[in-house]
Amino acid sequence: MAQAVLTVGKAKTWSVPDWRPRRTTVLAFALLAPSLLFLALFTYWPVVQVLWQSLHGQVRVGGPQAYVGAQNFLKLFADPAFRKALANNLVYALGTVIPSLVLALGFAMALARSSRVNALFRALFFLPVLIPLVAAASIFLFLFLPNIGLIDYHLAKLAISGPNWLGDPDVALWSIMALTVWKNAGYYMLFFLAGLQAVPADAYEAAILDGAGPWQRLRYVTLPYLKPTIGFVLVIGLLNVVTQVDHVFVLTKGGPSDSTNLLLFYVYQQAVENYDAGRAAAGTLVMLALLLVVTASSLRTLERSFGEKDA
């Protein structure tokens, strides 16, 4: 049907005489129509629904949804579990994005030159990316098992008893962060490999002639050229931090004592366990706002860094 409408629209615009200034606009919209329709149905309409839901809640127990104004948001910010999830998400963001970035850059620089051995290592480092997060989490569930898990098994050989990886509130979030770094570093490496190809060889030559050591070359040649890549990977990394909680779901369900609860999982808990659609919607909107801020500011830095390079 959509196709039919499209062809009809096209035919019309072709037959329209030149004096109509909006010809190209009509054509553009006609071409965009199919994806706009689906975006509207599956993205914009749900956003509107979430907006509506965030202002509604159950007033009478067992009753219908009624307008409650900003109450959902007030309750959300008053909930210590939400604040905990927000703080956890911050630690999680810093503790996963930065190490994965550093590791990825290291891998990429070590494997930048094409050779058979390097190709093999690239494939090995990239392997975790191919495993879905849920599957990876299920594997780590066995690695992290206290006493009988693979990690504790090897530690026991060294006569060390490991902590309760997922069951200790002080350790659990770090275990999950380690899994995330393992999962993402290989992916980011790919971008850095591509980015490194763009660093001109004569820039290095010039640096060497000027007597720059390896650190200086990294600091004054490689990193400036990689700025756009770093910016891009940063955006991807921060988006992942907010939008991926599969491993939390599989490994800890946000526990123990909310120590691994992240924003998205908190929203899930409100919607499903607490059956409070209003607060879940409010949480979603807060998350969405955070995502927009992160994306907008990173994209601006990204553009600026592109600009710098051009100048």
Place this chain on the structure above:
Amino acid sequence: MTTTRRSVLAGAALAASFALQPAFAQAPTEIELFFPVPVDGQLARDMATLIKEFNEKNPTIKATPVYTGSYDETLIKTRAAMKAGKPPAAVIMSANFLLDLKIEGEIQSMDALIKADGKTNDQFMGQFFDALHGNAVLDRQVYGVPFHNSTPLLYVNTDHLKEAGLDPDKLPANWEELVTTAKKLTKRDGDRVTRWGMMMPSNYDYGGWILQALTQSNGGEWFNVNYGGEVYYDTPSMLGALTFWSDLVTKHKVHPAGVQAGGAVSGAFLAGQTSMMLLSTGSLTHIRNNAKFPYKVAFVPKNVRNAVPIGGASLVIPTGVEGERRKAAWTLINWMTAPEKSAWWSRATGYFAPNKAAYDTPEMKEFIAKNPDAGIAVKQLDVAKPWFATYKTVPVRKAIEDELAAVLSAKKTPKEALVAAQKQADEIMRPFVEQTALKLPTN
């Protein structure tokens, strides 16, 4: 042009399908059954076998089993289906969700259906173990029919008992004996523990259930069985239970610190890394099939009295299922919970058969004679009590489970934890309490 022709054709087909609908009226009533699999994959196949047999025996009904994941996911999917206006005709629902569903008006009373069969509610429920009534009969109306059930149970590796010079026929029956036995069974290599004396699962869902078992064994109730707005977290019986668990970790050092997941506990037991554990009777088949050593089971050790909560699931009919579909659902529910099928399902899964008469069938008698551990598990039903269920059961339970985790990780004292949990739970239940127990005549 093609568009018009196509749409005409489509329109004609649509019209034809409407016109033909009355002709299908004589076809079997189609119903769906949502079922969770909390234990392992084999059950999904067993369920398909069961429903296939039902369809063959009841040609006027066509039931389709729909696998809906875990207990929690089944709740989510049922609610989603209801929101979409297409409630499944019957659902196997975690028994402690029934109260919440009733409060939200999402499941229907089965009283009229029972009456139409010429029975009273008491006659109908009389076929099931008494312990199961509390989670199925709400406000004296039947909202669920017990399908498969469990209780916590003490599992002991008897090889370890012998090795420690203990009598393998005498399992710990009270907390005192549990501690002395666990101390003898715990093995250390310097500071490192190589074998724990005792393990209990404390992950979400499981932890609350086990703590309820300890509380009830300590004379407590955990929650108000008759009213969904009260829990007794900050009470002596609960303080004793939580302190006991915490002592096993920090004082006696026979139980690992932090949260232990159910799978980690059964895994450690099967690997010989813990000598005793409290786990669901629903794991009995799994342990029986995988233990490479002799083990025995016993009642959950008591401090004040023998008492445990039930677990498991009941069959419910969602609101909005009417007419023929409702009748068909009722036929299916009765068929699935009759003694013979109940017994078959119990043997296949390891859960109890809730129907008492199931244990009078010859197959079941033979099975119990061959597996005395299953017999002990059933006997514990005599002292079993309802599973905690309140307004918003899951968050109210999470309130105490988060504190339990803090205590087991030595972050809080039991008393601090219970005060915090009580406050949190009261806060969650406040809207319900304000609209029920605290809603008083104003003039």
